[in-house]
Amino acid sequence: MTRVLSCASVADVIVKSPASTSRGRRTRAALLQAGHEAFEEHGYDAVRIDDVCVRAGVSHGTFYTYFGSKEALFGEVAEAVVGEMFAASVVGTAASADPYARIEAANRLYLRAWAANSRLVRMFEQAATGDGRFGRLLLELREVFVRRGADGLRRLQEEGLADPALDPRLTAIMLGGMVEHFAHVWLDLGEQAAEETAVDHLTRLWARAIGLTDASPWVRPEEGA
Amino acid sequence: MTRVLSCASVADVIVKSPASTSRGRRTRAALLQAGHEAFEEHGYDAVRIDDVCVRAGVSHGTFYTYFGSKEALFGEVAEAVVGEMFAASVVGTAASADPYARIEAANRLYLRAWAANSRLVRMFEQAATGDGRFGRLLLELREVFVRRGADGLRRLQEEGLADPALDPRLTAIMLGGMVEHFAHVWLDLGEQAAEETAVDHLTRLWARAIGLTDASPWVRPEEGA
Amino acid sequence: MTRVLSCASVADVIVKSPASTSRGRRTRAALLQAGHEAFEEHGYDAVRIDDVCVRAGVSHGTFYTYFGSKEALFGEVAEAVVGEMFAASVVGTAASADPYARIEAANRLYLRAWAANSRLVRMFEQAATGDGRFGRLLLELREVFVRRGADGLRRLQEEGLADPALDPRLTAIMLGGMVEHFAHVWLDLGEQAAEETAVDHLTRLWARAIGLTDASPWVRPEEGA
Amino acid sequence: MTRVLSCASVADVIVKSPASTSRGRRTRAALLQAGHEAFEEHGYDAVRIDDVCVRAGVSHGTFYTYFGSKEALFGEVAEAVVGEMFAASVVGTAASADPYARIEAANRLYLRAWAANSRLVRMFEQAATGDGRFGRLLLELREVFVRRGADGLRRLQEEGLADPALDPRLTAIMLGGMVEHFAHVWLDLGEQAAEETAVDHLTRLWARAIGLTDASPWVRPEEGA
DNA sequence: CATGAATGAGCTTTCATTCAT
């Protein structure tokens, strides 16, 4: 599969220092890590450059050796996160031939991918910086998942396994949003639920929503009569 | 119906001025309105007191006659928005006896309620105030919708119209999240879709997801055979 | 005489505050005065915003109520100085009919005008800010004096009182520069000289340089023989 | 001829490295050259150590192997420039016996000497170093030219070729300033003029100003009558 | 000698908040 995600908007950030020595690379990595944590904990706006520096154990002067601004740092953190999520979304696409099992596997991956980075990805909207760079990044990222969902649905429709009346893109946005949103509520806002239960519900709802008949182990009593 | 929403976190805001005169009431209203717009357009952190004052046509000194801080202003704006959304969620609950039509009506209301305030409500999570007051407010607000959804599902389950295996709360969170999230993508991020199509899809997905049999106008070809 | 000096380059500075109240006007004036003195004493680059504020007796926050930056402040100081010098150059142009006396009067004015503002005007070249705004301002200012000098010489040439072979503009630049430069050496660098002696020498040199015959009270001994 | 210029203020600069190896000498020279160019182009304050290092192709750490500070570097650049100008002023003092030709030759040298270094020399006044070291350096440099001019004038006066009423020092300052100032206007500020025309005018003005009779090829018409 | 990472003093600028008028 070709790289759908261009990331051009982030990649063009001027990298201030190539961090040629190993010590430099370590410092740079420490700042990235510290930034990742700080953003995650306090949100884009609340993070001060100094917070990141203290956490990384360097002076604020050093920060500017590696990054030109908070935005530049966030850009790199974002790029890493997006790359990670993209990678996560690809893994194991192969999987089973059973549509329901495929959806379940996809949902589990989906949930875990968002779970790991939900806070930061949500922050993309907050970190919107005039030019909307991060907003666009988020759109690109979502697009990856939306396309995957839409493609899957289309295939099922062609196979006669899903309701052909559903608009693939719209449906993918809605059901994908269900998973993304649940990941947020579950992990960021502390809604209690076991992963198994969550994946089970998400999958059942998703499968039945698109009309995947086998997805309905439940038969109305009177129907069974 | 009792007020589910306690809003304790908002109610304890010190109201600096009762705005006893009519001139005072007008100024106060202008500031609230200006704050609402400014927050919506630029986000909590990006809004400066001065922006609000300029928009309201008053000097920045006057601001403090009515509100003790930016947070206090946001608190009142938030309270108003939450009240509005709460009201919106109540309207027309009566409605039809047909479960599918009830879900459709609820989704339309749900979508419109979030559509009107999506940006601001999302900001609740972003408005870091140390004590997480607004985060809690958002939880309370979502709880209203979650409960409504869970109650509805439970009723359908009791009537044998929905899959009894589904956890009502978890399901309501997931499907409610689908609508809330779509409202955001649709209105804040500019995904193109007609309201009718959106409501139709949301309703179909929701109804079928919970196993509402009548919700499936689609029957697999081979099944029909 | 029409205003030769456009000053467009300075006038387009955005004035941050109209200083509507009398207190505001006083503060603004104090900052301008303090800036004038500070620039004069320490040079453009060496002056810190805080130096100006301390001298004016206001906090540095207040500075930004009236001026957007050090450059903006310097712009206004410069504008005032240029206006003053321009005014000084105009006064008493009328004067005597005797060419020598006219040159003497002009030189005295010239010397005094530069004496009062020499340091600051020289600073225009130092304060060059990328766009060369102040550099241009200095050129405009010098042009006023150059034109005056060139016009005067041309008139004398037409009357047959000055060497017609001299290029008026070039000559005016050179002789004007002599006065300007001497003002600098005399007042900024502390070269000792009485004003009378200085004016007398400058005038004698100037007059004789352009060939004004009457300017030569000195006759070579052997010529007199 | 004895060294008039003491340069005590510069000589006391601590030379951090004698640059004993040939590699060291090359690096040192590169930094000096780079500093010269950088100061000339951007001015003392605007030049950062890093600019100089980049231009010289060395790391900024290396800078401190050879120079203790920006001021120290400027000191050496200044010393070199002053030495150069001093040398230039000496060359060809021999020359013709004709006073007018001697003045012309001196002016040409003078103009060229200033032309080559005008920017840097002007910077001496701008390079505020607390102790005014460079200001003094400039005074010393000017003194060389002033003395030469004053001596020349005195000789002419003794020979009865120049107005004995003129104060030699004051006159030398004024006429020397005329040349120095013109060099600045001509080369730094871009006033258009051919060197020949410039030298011709400067010489004619200078010669006639001091009353050198032969300098006046121009005779008033009516006098000729 | 050369390197470049690290440091931190020092400056600019913003903006919520106070208060005299």
Next chain:
DNA sequence: GATGAATGAAAGCTCATTCAT
């Protein structure tokens, strides 16, 4: 009530200088 001048804490960022490698 309304005004807007004044304040200063809190950031952001720069750059001369040091020092371990």
